[in-house]
Structures are given as structure tokens and as C-alpha cells.
Amino acid sequence: MAGVRLSGVTKIYDGGVIAAKDVNIEVEDREFVVLVGPSGCGKTTVLRMIAGLEEITNGELYIGDQLMNDVPPKDRDIAMVFQNYALYPHMSVHDNMAFGLKLRNYPKPEIEERVTEAAEILGIRDYLSRKPKALSGGQRQRVALGRAIVRKPKVFLFDEPLSNLDAKMRVQMRAEISKLHKRLDATMIYVTHDQVEAMTMGDRIVVMKDGVVQQIGSPLELYNNPGNKFVAGFIGTPAMNFFEGRVKKEERLYFEGKEAELKIEIPAELEGKLPATAGKDVYLGLRPEHIVPEEESKGKLRSSCNLKVEISEPMGNEVFLYFQSGSNPIVARVTAAINPKPGTELKMYFDTTHAHFFDKDKECAIA
């Protein structure tokens, strides 16, 4: 096993398109790091540069202590699981898994032992003689995983491996990959656009946008302390609510919404962080679970607003309520006991102790 270090890595394609810009990531040995971001953010490009499938325009890539910029993929001792499985269709499942070992001239008994062991772990032992076309999507992805694990590489790379599976299979495979990480105790770098996958699987998450790393941290760190408005909006489902407005000062600091008729008192614990912004335009960010109806406020919360329910989405154990205040869409996550019909007006309270403030121009977190 080995760590992976990207230092100032940049990828510029012919025509000047910058796919990744000054990427600095340090993946510890045996760590599970997830690269997440919207389509076109450069996460797959970064992964492909680690794999050696894309040349690095600038910067340095280390696997372990070895500089890998000019090392061909076959000599990097990595394994990659592709989004579209990329199984060799003319070979059986067994031969697909044994392919890499045969190329490396492993003795036949060891190849058999490793393939059988991997097939046992992944539950595909009965399919070893089949061709990929005779397998379901989930089974094919297992074979792709098996092909990676038989090699026992230094680093595992996953390029959105679950995005072609149906929702149920995705949840199942998600858990299996997490288990596999614990069992193999290997360094894994996983690319996804699905923030739920990122939150549930990663030891640390790297959030990317437009080829630039936005923030690196543990899932809870990103959820509780997003570094900027993009990360705050990307991590969490439903996404964080944002209100444009201004921090003003009377007796105490308060936030006044630009469009939404909001006047929210800023709690004392945040006041210390905000005085410099008084009079400045900011974004206030509140997660859906921090906008609560009267029944759940228990008299502790003071800032409120009357909002009309536009859509109500019952999820079983909870309900997502969608409101509109001016041009501001607002979503709240409430308990299943409260399930108002669309059109109902509710007094919603804002739990400002969990509020996030972002600079309006730079969109970076202020508090």
C-alpha cells in the first residue's frame, strides 16, 4: 500500500481548456478519499492523471515516494474500476480477473488462488466460466471489482463505479465497497458526482468545481463547516437554503433579507465572528433541518417567517416542505408527523445557531 500526493497538478487540453488547476491533494496510506463535484468539474481527469491515462501538464504526482509523472499505467501498480465496467467481452469472468496476473507472469496456482479468493469475497464464484454478456449490471461491476482486487495493487481507483446501477443495487454495492476497503485495508480514491456516496464512503472528501479543489475534509467537517457557498450547497440533501441580504447592527447584529422578508437575529456565539461584515452584503445559509415549524421550535427560536407550502414530499420518516419567499426557494426537513397539504401557511422558525454566512462577492465562509 502507499499514499498518493498531487502537488500543483494542472491539466490543460489542446485548445487551452483547463480541466484541473493547481490540484494539491495528499491521500494517506490506507485512506479512502472521495473526489466529488458536478459534471465537468475535473474529478475524473484528476483520477485519470493518477492512473496515467492522461498526461500531467504541470505539477507532480507521487505514489508512495516515487514520482509518477512519466511512468506508464502498467508500472504504477494501481487498479482501476471504470464507470462502464470495461470488461473484456471475449474472455470469461475468470480470464478477465486473471488477465493482469497472467501479464505479470504470476505462477498458475497463485493466479487460481487469487481469482478464487476474490470471487468468493464478491460472490461471483458460480459465474467464473461465463462471459460478461451473460451477467447482470451488478454482477459485471463485481467482476470489475474482482479484476482490481486480485492484483493487490498499491492504490485502487474508482471512476463512478456505481452510476450505471439501479438505486437498490447502488446502495448494496456502496456498502460492499466500504466493507472491501476495511477488509483490504487499501488506499482507495473514488470519484463520484453523488454526494451521498461521498458522505457515506469517504474518510475524507475532496470537493471540486471547474477544475479547482474547493475544500478537503471529513464528511462531517464539510457538512458542518463548509468553506464556501459551493461546498455548502453541494454537500447535503436537500441542499442548503441561501438567502441574499445584509448584516446590520442595531442593538444587536441581525440579518435582513434582500428579497425574502426576513429579519433574523444573529446569535451571540456568531456575533464575534461577524462585526467586520456589518453593513456588508452576505449570503445566509441554513440547512433544511434548521428551518422548523412552530411545533418543533419548542419556544426556543425567535426568528420566524410565515410561509406557504408549495410542495410536500413525504419520505416516510420525514417530510420535505418546499416554500417560495420572493424569488427565494426554501426547503425544510420536518418530522413525518407534520405533513401539511400544499397551500397551507405555516409559521417556520429559523435555527440561527446553525447559520452559515458567506461573503457575497467571494462566496467564502465568514462564519
Next chain:
Amino acid sequence: MNHIMKTTGNKFKINNLQSRIISLFLYFLLIGFTLVVLYPILNVFSISLRPGDRLLSTSLKLIPDGASFHAYKVLFAQTPFLLWFWNSSLIAAAVTITGVALASTAGYAFSRFNFYGRKSAMVGLLVTQMFPPTMLLLPMYIMLLKLHLINSYLGVIVIYTSTALPFCVWQMKGYYDTIPFSLEESARIDGSTRWGAFRRIVLPLAAPALVITALFSFMTAWSEYIVAAQVLQDTSLFTLPLGLKQFEASMSTQWGLYAAGSLLVSVPAVALFLILSRWLISGLTLGSVKG
């Protein structure tokens, strides 16, 4: 209920009758086409069996009166038919091997690499197909003359390969385009070099295109007459089409030998097609990637 069942039963009978009539019509049509295709072959076979080099006959008999394999015996025993066969085989094999080797690699380069002049080269290859071969005869002859390749196997091999290649490169490129890049990338990560990934993964999956390339190259060389007639002057180098033409004289033609030779010439082409047709299958890449 009974009424509904009766109506459904009648409908079923009508549908069944309709499908039978359609099948019958199709069978007649297919038999008709088969006869159209088979008649000339049977006619040539019949001529090859006729005694006395008779081309025309009023008899409708497939096996003519006095039929014998005399023409075949003469063909093998008294003419250099086997030499022509050897020459043709040698040239066709060389053209096929060269064609497959060059088209498979050139097509791969056009499909996978982005190099300067790629598009122009592709269009250039296409443009060469717009000129009739007879128009190219003179410039090619001059080129071969300067290269001292007139009256040599290599001369015809060069011309046949160069005329077959543009089509073969295009069709190989088109086929490679359908093979997902990720298969090669996966092989390269598994431990292959780029060449290894091409050889172990891409080529086996491109089997149908390779077969087409092989058949096209083979047929270009096997049945060609005009170029061979210009380039090959020594009778010991003659190919089958040139050899068969020897049976035709200004006053008389040995139709029996001509017909027997023609039939035998077609045997290797048919055999090769039958052997290679098992590779002409679709869906080789099924299951490799999410479709």
C-alpha cells in the same frame, strides 16, 4: 363468452392462413433468386463436361450427352494450370496478409490517435477511391517501371495492396471506433503496453472487420486481370485470370478448359468465404461496457 371465443378462433385461422400465404410467396421468391444465381454456375459446369468444346447447346440437360471430366484432366495434366494457381495463391496471400497488417494498424491510428493531418489523410484515402482503376494504370505502370518491378510478383502485390488499402483502412477505422476506449485503458492498467492492449483486446474484438479486410484484399488480387496483364509478361508468372485467357485464341476458344478452369478458380474464394464467415458475427463487444 362462446361468441368471443368463436370470433377469436376465426381471427386466428385468418391470421394463420395469411402468414402461410406470405411464407409461400417468400419461398417462391427465394427459390426464384436461387435459380437466377445458380443457373450461370450450372451452365458453366455443364459446358466443362461437354465434349468438343461446345459453348452453345439447345439441350436443357445439366449433364450433357457424352459428359466427361476430360477438360479437368487436360487442365491439370497438359496446361500450366497448377503454376497459375500457385502464382495467384502466392500473390493473393501476400496481398491479404499485407492488407490486413497495414489496414489494421493504420485504421487503429486513425481511430485512436489525434495527429496533425489526420483528417486530410482520411479524406485523401477516400479521394483515391473516386478514380477508376484503369485511369491509375498508366501512372502505376510508370512507377513500377522506375522501381524495376515490372514482370515481378512484387509489382502486382504493390498495386493490388495499394488499391485495396483505402477501403480497408476506412472500414477498420470505422469498426475500431465502435470498440470502447476504456477496454484498452483497462488493459494498460492491468499491465499491457499500448501494443499489447491492441493485440490482446482490440484485434480479437475487431475480428469481423479483419475478415472483411482479408476477403476484400484476397478478392482484389485473386480475380484481377487488367493490372496483371500489364505488369506480368513472363508466362511463368501468369495468374489464373491471365492463364484462363490463354485458352482463348483468335480463331477458336477451348470452352471446356475455360469453363473447368473458371469453376476451379472460384473454389478457393468460396472456401475462404465459408471458413471466414464464422467470424462475421455481430455483438462481439456485448457485455464489455454498459450499453
